[in-house]
Amino acid sequence: MSDPNEQVLRWAERTLGGGARVVAWEALKLQDTQKTWLLRVEQGHASTSLVLKTSPLGWDAGVAVEKAVLPLLEELGVPAPRLLGVDLTGHAGVLAVLSTVVPGSSGRPANAPLQRLRGLGAAAARLHAIPLHPRSDLPHRDRPVAYDPYVAERREGKAPTSSLLDEADHVVSNVVVPPADTVLVHGDYHLANTMWSDDTFVGYIDWDTAGVGQPGIDLGWARFDAALFYSQQAADEILRGWMEETGYEPAGVAYWDAIAALQSPADLGELSPQRDAFLLSALQRLERC
Template sequence: MNTMNPWLSNPVLEWVIDAVHPEARVASVERLHGGISALVCRIVLSVHGEERSVVLRLFTNAEWVREQPDLALREAASLRRASRASGTAVPQLIAFDETGERCGVPALLMTRLEGLVVLDPPDIRQWVDGMAEALSRLHQVDAADHGWSFTPYCDAGLLDTSSWSQFPGKWREAARIVTGDRPSAASRFIHRDYHPANVLWKDGEVSGVVDWVNGCIGPAGIDVGHCRVNLAQLHGIQAADAFLSAYRQYAGDSFAYDPYWDLVTLIDFAYWPPEVYKGWTDLGFTGLTTELVAERLDLYLLSILDRVSS
């Protein structure tokens, strides 16, 4: 390993330099937190006396790479596609090592966006409004000919919440709905992992959306639902509902809400016993317990089933 840091080898740093500028010098390396499936570092390079910050993702989870060997290629394609969005910034692709030939594992290098993750805002309504507006802009990107399509993470038919939920029967009802007929929905270019830890803020406004490795074509309701279930865990049902209301306002007639997609994304989180997401605690968020997360998932489920019945 390079003595400057405990994470990146010399071949990796050499690849970064080759991609940015052959005369660049590595000034510093900082590991970034908030994700749990890859090693992400901010690298500051000095090029002819000027500093340039880039972000490197190394796909170090061997099981994930075995299951999806095209991770770096997918994120590269998703970044290129997302860069077409008007009014919502995303990192710009610099280079990617699809197979790990240079870096030992698949890797992707991108520009660094200004801003910080906000998980406990002073004004929750303003916070969810900003995230909803940014998402609505991303969903306006042309969805044609992107090479990856949405698939659920879990088999809802195998869902069993009896070990932790107060309402296992209600979860079985949700699973029956999800395994039934899928409603029609317009195809959109979606982030697939849209939640507060992937949204950056600066001066009270969204400054960018990061982590595009799951970008694909699918229903807008998947992004909306994924963000809502994260908000329900962080701050409760009211925050999740405020996000939905704001998104519907920004998306207008281009979005037809269906609680089915909320259930799909919720089951992704209930498939295993609930826990406090490590990405949140790494970013300094406190106050959650496993018991509180389980309670909030139960209550959120009941609120969605109410929407289904109405």
């Protein structure tokens, strides 16, 4: 499906009220578990752009998280989308979240933008300055993209694996999680889930895997993403930015790097060698701890 259905568009109009009309839309992301559109909405003589996300029935966990976290972010003044409406009933055949647009651009530049990567680390550190305890609508997280079942499926023999992934799983399962205070975590933190104006950070987007956990959850995932698409040096620039912002080194960098790499399928195609190199480095650093 490349277009939002008519019922969810009408829901968006009713949610906005004031005679709002959705006059155009553009697909931003079309995934199995979530579809995202940029809507153009007219109200009287005014026109604005909004973001509509839909998820299939039964995929309510991420929608419920955004319902909880976006108002919290607004209260705290965090640069992120502002929640306009949530439909957890599925009357339109899908679950839906309607929010404002964070200006700027996302995505990964073709070449490693070192200044932007340092900025990504610094922005993560500012987010991690928000202490938080788990609650029913913002649960504890022990890994990034917590909904992805790759580790469990490999353990149960339901998904392909490799000797390196099995070794890494064994190692981290026998490591005491480095202690750290729990904070607000994004849960899927990387360049493509942030907005930029040139190399200036603008805001955080896509909060459906947010929760409460250690900073390493976001830091490890951002580093893993940078190592996949750029290099280990790019990953280290993220850590550098985090440390410049905080003035100290985060707990358990090697552990959280390994956890991040384990949250990927065995076959990453042409990116598999980069994943394995990143994971091997994490294991070697863990052995020296």
